Amino acid sequence: MLEAIGLTEAEQATYLALLEQSPATVAQIRECVPGPAVPTALVALEAKGLVSRLSGRPVRYQPAPPDVALEVLVRSAERELQQVRLTAKNLMERYHSRRVATRPEEIVEVVTSSEAVFQRCEQVQRAAVEQVRIFDRPPYIAGGLTNDVEKEALARGIRYRTVYDTAGLDLPGRLAVAQEFAAQGEEVRVAGGVPVKMFIADDSLGLISLERPATSDSALVIHSSSLLDTLIALFEAIWGTAVPVRFDEPSAGQPAQATGQPRTxxxxxxxxxxxxxxxxxxxxxxxxxxxxxxxxxxxxxxxxxxxxxxxxxxxxxxxxxxx
CATH class of the missing domain: 1.10.10.10 (Winged helix-like DNA-binding domain superfamily/Winged helix DNA-binding domain)
Structure with a gap:
């Protein structure tokens, strides 16, 4: 529960025991937290400002108010996370500076298991700063009708443009998924014969299915290169000719408001x-x-x-x- 702010299981159990019964001695705390970890946990909690000792013998401990003490730890964890973000940014700058002259064999990675493909697909989407381009076509992995990463990215303002293959939308449930994403901001178009499954983050990183016919068991990860530029051009060409789909809520018998429009x-x-x-x-x-x-x-x-x-x-x- 409190691991995110640096408390071990023993420290959490000791602090919670003190919240229920305080002040308390080490022996009294051990009645609620069995094992030898209580003294060490108390030392750590005291250093973190979560408990304090009372004067007198035997030594008794009381907890600090959670709203104050935990807020201090939360802010400390947030500062550490911010430092991690800065470090990651610096490491990426070093990474890109080292790869100015990318060797041909470094442009393409081969991913050969469904678990790895799923993980890299998520990584590609999380790498996007502005937009994600998607070619969506069957077959789909079990339970693969949804895309939680896309939902999070759309909520952050990342633009998603998806071309769905008509063969995929003919499958039960797939059209409803497209409608759900469209309601959250995805731009949806449909085309026949979408050539490959594909995800492209901005203009820098892409993932395409490896096999023909497409499967979810293997894929290629394409880094910034003329090959990726070609895939982006392919997407834009198909996007330009694909058909936008309306997902108005169906309401049988509801009349159209504008003159000359369909009846419902x-x-x-x-x-x-x-x-x-x-x-x-x-x-x-x-x-x-x-x-x-x-x-x-x-x-x-x-x-x-x-x-x-x-x-x-x-x-x-x-x-x-x-x-």
Whole structure:
């Protein structure tokens, strides 16, 4: 509980025992904290300002008020953490200065286990200062539908841009995950045939899946180089042609407010997901509709647009600003 401010288990137990029963002698404390560690813990606690001795014999100890004593230790720990951050920054400057002339074999690292890939994926995202670019495509590791590091980074103001593969969004639950991230600030687009799983932090560090077809068992970590620049250019090219997806909350029967818009919020979202290339089944799962309901709504929309095919419906919806 108090390890973060430098207290050992014995010190914590001794201090808590004194909070329950004070003042107390060493023998009385040992009734609550068995073992030989109490005298040593008391010496350490006294040095940290958490206990004090009372005059008289036998020697008795009393705890310092937690709100004051622990706050001093918390501030001390914060100062130490700040010093660690400064040291890390200095070490990175030394690291980069040494690597001005990077050898070709140092540009790429090979990671060969799913655990290591997961760890390096988190490290790449945590290295971002401004933005993270992502290509998202299946297969996904078990329990890999969420990304806690992204949630933390979005909360800090890191920009996330993700291109989802349509094959991935067809899988149960994946579209809901994309919607959740979009609600937290992720910029979402969809494309067919996303070539590789990829994470790029700023313009300095990237991770791509190694195998074809993509797996989560091996990956390449790419450091700043012309190779990374090429991957960034690939992302930007696909991002530019990918389809933005609307994630308005579906509300069947809710009328659109603007003249000339689709009849309901759900219809607008249906058109957006359809333009992104999702199947009727995937759209239906997301909206809570049967695929036949999706088809019925689409027929009605096509009639409103005067379109004979889905492709024409997409063109007409785009021209009218519905997408």
């Amino acid at each position: 919020v759900s219809d607008r979202q249906l058109l957006s997901l359809l333009a992104a290339g999702l199947t009727d089944e995937a759209i239906g799962r997301h909206l809570g509709w049967h695929p036949r309901t999706v088809q019925r709504h689409l027929r009605d929309i096509m009639a409103d647009l005067g379109a004979q095919t889905r492709f024409q419906a997409g063109l007409q919806a785009g021209r009218r600003g519905w997408l």
